[in-house]
Amino acid sequence: xxxxxxxxxARVAGVSQSAVxxxxxxxxxxxxxxxxxxxxxxxxxxxxxxxxAARNLRNxxxxxxxxxxxxxxxxxxxxxxxxxxxxxxxxxxxxxxxxLVLFTSTGTSDGRRRIYRDGTNRLNLADGTVLLGAxxxxxxxxxxxxxxxxxxxxxxxxxxxxxxxCIIPDYVSAADRxxxxxxxxxxxxxxYLRSGIEQExxxxxxxxxxxxxxxxxxxxxxxxxxxxxxxxEEWLDELASGPETAVVAENxxxxxxxxxxxxxxxxxxxxxxxxxxxxxxxDEPGHRxxxxxxxxxxxxxxxxxxxxxRVENPDEEPVxxxxxxxxxxxxxxxxxxxxx
Amino acid sequence: xxxxxxxxxARVAGVSQSAVxxxxxxxxxxxxxxxxxxxxxxxxxxxxxxxxAARNLRNxxxxxxxxxxxxxxxxxxxxxxxxxxxxxxxxxxxxxxxxLVLFTSTGTSDGRRRIYRDGTNRLNLADGTVLLGAxxxxxxxxxxxxxxxxxxxxxxxxxxxxxxxCIIPDYVSAADRxxxxxxxxxxxxxxYLRSGIEQExxxxxxxxxxxxxxxxxxxxxxxxxxxxxxxxEEWLDELASGPETAVVAENxxxxxxxxxxxxxxxxxxxxxxxxxxxxxxxDEPGHRxxxxxxxxxxxxxxxxxxxxxRVENPDEEPVxxxxxxxxxxxxxxxxxxxxx
DNA sequence: TTGAAAGCGATACCAC
DNA sequence: GTGGTATCGCTTTCAA
Numbered sequence: 001x002x003x004x005x006x007x008x009x010a011r012v013a014g015v016s017q018s019a020v021x022x023x024x025x026x027x028x029x030x031x032x033x034x035x036x037x038x039x040x041x042x043x044x045x046x047x048x049x050x051x052x053a054a055r056n057l058r059n060x061x062x063x064x065x066x067x068x069x070x071x072x073x074x075x076x077x078x079x080x081x082x083x084x085x086x087x088x089x090x091x092x093x094x095x096x097x098x099x100l101v102l103f104t105s106t107g108t109s110d111g112r113r114r115i116y117r118d119g120t121n122r123l124n125l126a127d128g129t130v131l132l133g134a135x136x137x138x139x140x141x142x143x144x145x146x147x148x149x150x151x152x153x154x155x156x157x158x159x160x161x162x163x164x165x166c167i168i169p170d171y172v173s174a175a176d177r178x179x180x181x182x183x184x185x186x187x188x189x190x191x192y193l194r195s196g197i198e199q200e201x202x203x204x205x206x207x208x209x210x211x212x213x214x215x216x217x218x219x220x221x222x223x224x225x226x227x228x229x230x231x232x233e234e235w236l237d238e239l240a241s242g243p244e245t246a247v248v249a250e251n252x253x254x255x256x257x258x259x260x261x262x263x264x265x266x267x268x269x270x271x272x273x274x275x276x277x278x279x280x281x282x283d284e285p286g287h288r289x290x291x292x293x294x295x296x297x298x299x300x301x302x303x304x305x306x307x308x309x310r311v312e313n314p315d316e317e318p319v320x321x322x323x324x325x326x327x328x329x330x331x332x333x334x335x336x337x338x339x340x
Numbered sequence: 341x342x343x344x345x346x347x348x349x350a351r352v353a354g355v356s357q358s359a360v361x362x363x364x365x366x367x368x369x370x371x372x373x374x375x376x377x378x379x380x381x382x383x384x385x386x387x388x389x390x391x392x393a394a395r396n397l398r399n400x401x402x403x404x405x406x407x408x409x410x411x412x413x414x415x416x417x418x419x420x421x422x423x424x425x426x427x428x429x430x431x432x433x434x435x436x437x438x439x440l441v442l443f444t445s446t447g448t449s450d451g452r453r454r455i456y457r458d459g460t461n462r463l464n465l466a467d468g469t470v471l472l473g474a475x476x477x478x479x480x481x482x483x484x485x486x487x488x489x490x491x492x493x494x495x496x497x498x499x500x501x502x503x504x505x506c507i508i509p510d511y512v513s514a515a516d517r518x519x520x521x522x523x524x525x526x527x528x529x530x531x532y533l534r535s536g537i538e539q540e541x542x543x544x545x546x547x548x549x550x551x552x553x554x555x556x557x558x559x560x561x562x563x564x565x566x567x568x569x570x571x572x573e574e575w576l577d578e579l580a581s582g583p584e585t586a587v588v589a590e591n592x593x594x595x596x597x598x599x600x601x602x603x604x605x606x607x608x609x610x611x612x613x614x615x616x617x618x619x620x621x622x623d624e625p626g627h628r629x630x631x632x633x634x635x636x637x638x639x640x641x642x643x644x645x646x647x648x649x650r651v652e653n654p655d656e657e658p659v660x661x662x663x664x665x666x667x668x669x670x671x672x673x674x675x676x677x678x679x680x
Numbered sequence: 681t682t683g684a685a686a687g688c689g690a691t692a693c694c695a696c
Numbered sequence: 697g698t699g700g701t702a703t704c705g706c707t708t709t710c711a712a
Contacts, residue, residue: 052465054689056393125392394705
């Protein structure tokens with residue numbers, strides 16, 4: 001009842017093992033029909049299936065792509081952070097006939113997942129790996145890169161001394177376009193709501209915002225624009241009486257917080273103040289914010305393609321790719337109200 | 341920049357390859373501290389990581405468990421059919437240090453996934469596999485079993501001539517208990533709403549229901565009880581004027597349909613008729629049905645444990661396991677109304 | 681204590 | 697056309 005090998009098939013078919021190998025792996029150019037049939041019959045009879053490990057050892061390929069998340073996948077999968085990425089990853093992997101390994105073995109007690117554990121990097125089980133996660137460990141990323149391991153990271157990550165190939169939502173352009181469209185509706189005085197997170201994704205949003213503000217010669221005297229993350233009561237008071245007509249928030253939490261604060265001051269969105277958000281999927285529960293939408297599923301697909309391109313052609317340069325984000329209109333932006 | 345092997349480490353450390361192997365795989369009983377240090381230093385210096393394929397070829401083990409779903413995972417993951425199972429599977433795999441392979445490579449154009457494709461069974465990449473899916477292909481299951489492949493199936497599946505090891509929600513007992521509790525509240529005249537699905541899971545519900553009805557000497561003259569799946573207008577009329585006080589539905593869709601039909605006749609749940617459902621999670625959106633809850637996450641965990649037990653001890657008998665379902669109270673069952 | 685050597689199963693080169 | 701045979705990287709037995 002144990003798995004038959006090629007040599008068993010060869011014996012049954014009365015041919016050599018190499019002949020079996022050829023037929024099984026499709027290299028049948030110069031093997032007569034008749035022999036092929038005999039071999040296939042023996043394969044079927046014995047229920048032979050190739051041993052993946054041996055193949056992999058020989059070929060250095062496994063048609064196996066890794067997915068390493070720095071946190072557990074499924075608990076978060078429902079929220080849209082991971083989910084849509086995985087959808088795209090799975091979909092594309094299936095289309096091109098690759099399997100997926102979820103690296104779950106390296107969980108630590110604190111819920112984080114590491115790549116390297118006691119010197120062993122399980123990732124090399126796969127031909128290449130897609131990395132994703134909010135809590136990316138930069139040291140591991142650097143080490144992986146220095147080891148010459150094949151991977152792409154979803155989301156931009158800068159690591160000194162390493163060129164991490166990333167699939168990057170184009171927040172810079174999206175933020176710029178969002179501000180531009182606000183300006184086109186007549187807004188001149190802006191405020192920026194900044195989260196406390198210091199990460200490439202936020203740096204990109206800030207860069208795009210700043211670009212647009214400077215290019216269009218707009219006004220922004222907000223603490224967020226100066227680099228202070230607090231959404232203070234004092235600033236809300238300022239905002240209520242100041243010249244600002246539009247606010248750009250880095251995320252929905254911030255925007256909701258703002259809404260509450262404004263409501264307490266008798267102000268409404270977008271009647272008194274227009275608000276747009278640099279995050280979203282376009283179908284949040286609750287209010288329909290004007291926001292950008294990160295094409296997560298598409299990014300997942302692109303990540304797989306980028307990876308496979310390099311798996312199948314190791315000479316290919318590892319490069320990062322920008323993916324455009326759409327802007328979607330919601331119900332939180334209007335023309336500027338003329339303040340008395 | 342290509343991956344160093346043990347022989348490279350050995351050369352650098354000035355020892356033999358076997359010594360490296362021993363240290364790396366933890367078999368260090370009789371290797372002096374000093375040698376170990378030297379070897380570890382060399383490992384670190386070269387950035388050596390063991391080659392998983394070679395290890396697997398040698399060990400016949402990979403610390404890799406497969407997950408094969410007969411449909412794509414992520415599109416369905418949000419709905420609770422797959423999701424909670426995967427949560428448990430991932431959680432448990434992480435705890436015990438196994439990785440997970442998602443078999444996605446075998447997708448066919450119709451969206452179904454096959455195990456065998458042109459004679460090749462990719463599953464043997466993993467040490468063992470958890471199979472799940474509504475659209476289980478029984479032929480493949482049988483073949484897998486005959487091939488001696490190590491797997492468990494979530495949900496009961498009968499295949500003639502094969503003893504599929506399954507992790508089975510105990511619908512028989514749950515349905516019995518549900519009817520019993522209804523009877524304890526005074527219901528004597530029941531009706532059963534049957535879906536059109538013929539599958540083990542439904543057979544089990546029906547068996548449990550029938551057991552209770554017979555044991556408690558209850559009345560049921562419904563078409564569903566006799567084996568007819570239709571929920572017709574005629575039967576709704578019958579129900580409205582008949583002696584029945586309790587209805588058991590196989591799934592929530594059926595129950596909702598019933599609610600609509602009853603409402604059209606001026607009847608309400610549970611005022612006029614009590615309704616309990618043989619399906620659910622206890623937190624459906626919408627109405628809170630009295631129902632059973634399938635402990636999906638726990639089943640996922642148990643599946644992994646059952647699989648790993650056999651992976652790590654191949655002499656272990658493949659057996660199926662029943663997992664108890666809880667009943668949860670909702671707002672759709674009350675004491676029987678006395679009909680005039 | 682250490683190392684040489686025999687495989688694990690499949691592939692591909694190179695003779696026949 | 698076909699079949700030896702070296703090889704992939706690692707583990708483990710057996711001898712030294």
